[in-house]
Amino acid sequence: MTQTVPTQLPADWRDFFALTKPRVMSLVIFTGLCGLLAAPGSIHPVLGFTAILCIALGAGGAAALNQWWEADLDAGMKRTSKRPLPAGRLQRTDARDFGVLISAASVVIMGLGVNWLSAGILALSILYYAVVYTIWLKPRTPQNIVIGGGAGAFPPLIGWVAVTGHITLMPVLLFLIIFMWTPPHFWALALFVKTDYANVGIPMMPVVKGEKSTRRQIFAYAVLLVPVAAAPWFIGGTSYVYGIAALALSLAFLALSLPVAFRQTGETDTMKPEKRLFGFSIIYLFALFAALVVDRALANNGWIA
Ligand code: HEM
Numbered sequence: 001m002t003q004t005v006p007t008q009l010p011a012d013w014r015d016f017f018a019l020t021k022p023r024v025m026s027l028v029i030f031t032g033l034c035g036l037l038a039a040p041g042s043i044h045p046v047l048g049f050t051a052i053l054c055i056a057l058g059a060g061g062a063a064a065l066n067q068w069w070e071a072d073l074d075a076g077m078k079r080t081s082k083r084p085l086p087a088g089r090l091q092r093t094d095a096r097d098f099g100v101l102i103s104a105a106s107v108v109i110m111g112l113g114v115n116w117l118s119a120g121i122l123a124l125s126i127l128y129y130a131v132v133y134t135i136w137l138k139p140r141t142p143q144n145i146v147i148g149g150g151a152g153a154f155p156p157l158i159g160w161v162a163v164t165g166h167i168t169l170m171p172v173l174l175f176l177i178i179f180m181w182t183p184p185h186f187w188a189l190a191l192f193v194k195t196d197y198a199n200v201g202i203p204m205m206p207v208v209k210g211e212k213s214t215r216r217q218i219f220a221y222a223v224l225l226v227p228v229a230a231a232p233w234f235i236g237g238t239s240y241v242y243g244i245a246a247l248a249l250s251l252a253f254l255a256l257s258l259p260v261a262f263r264q265t266g267e268t269d270t271m272k273p274e275k276r277l278f279g280f281s282i283i284y285l286f287a288l289f290a291a292l293v294v295d296r297a298l299a300n301n302g303w304i305a
């Protein structure tokens, strides 16, 4: 007897999966994993896997709650109108319940299985993204992503604390790197989807302060990112392998932010430098955190100091 094997998950499962913003969260999870792998000491692989699963569940749950709250806003923006809620493929209450369930599960499992400090920071970052950023800051101030960006900066700290059980300067620096990276990452994108945010009344920086001010601020954060990204090397937390990679990547990021910072655009501009900077921002963070893990692996094997 022949059976047809379904090649795709049922639509409702795909929609729940989409609620977790999987593409964005892949980098969130990767930075969490790198924090865990770069931390001094060791963790049992099963517990390490559990910690990363909890970061994924917590970040995904917070993203679901973000979309539950913003379903009407998302319906009004071209970029987000096809998401499961605005497209009518899911009930709003189902998205809320799913978000609460996997967020709560992530914190409890992290606490019981790994340690309560990492569980506490995970809970803080979920509340930070779903409540402080989404409900409070995003509709109110153009500094929303500067302050709210803190939420996305926690995962490497959580991964690190999952191993060590305490907070030191190194994981705080990893937090600061993502904190400084978030404004240029997001504002580069906001420059080319400006009208979307203006249409739904979200006070993103280019809408409120204008393009010129946003461009200058992107540059300022890209400048600050150079010493902050190299700081783990300066304090002796890594070797020159990470240090050189951090400087090279950050200077490339700065170079790409230059044409964004000092140009004016007309109505028909294709926004190539802004799109390039946004694209590179993602490669930048993947490569920087990968360099950190390679550096620590080389040191642990005695190949570098
Ligand atoms: C408040 C902070 C942030 C804001 C407002 C923001 C906003 C955005 C937006 C609007 C997009 C476009 C893609 C989409 O529509 O889903 C995007 C893409 C992306 N973001 Fe962010 N982001 C933030 C922080 C982060 C952080 C902390 C990470 C990871 C560490 C991250 C990783 C990514 C990635 C990987 C993409 C590309 C996704 C794709 O290829 O579709 N973002 N971000």
Ligand SMILES: CC(C)=CCC/C(C)=C/CC/C(C)=C/COP(=O)(O)OP(=O)(O)O
Pocket (backbone or CB within 6 Å): 021, 024, 028, 055, 058, 059, 062, 066, 070, 080, 122, 125, 126, 129, 138, 151, 152, 153, 154, 155
């Ligand atoms: C562990 C944990 C909870 C991590 C959280 C990670 C985090 C805060 C990531 C931020 C990423 C993100 C998708 C922002 C989108 O902003 P938006 O929601 O304003 O974007 P939108 O306009 O696409 O809805």
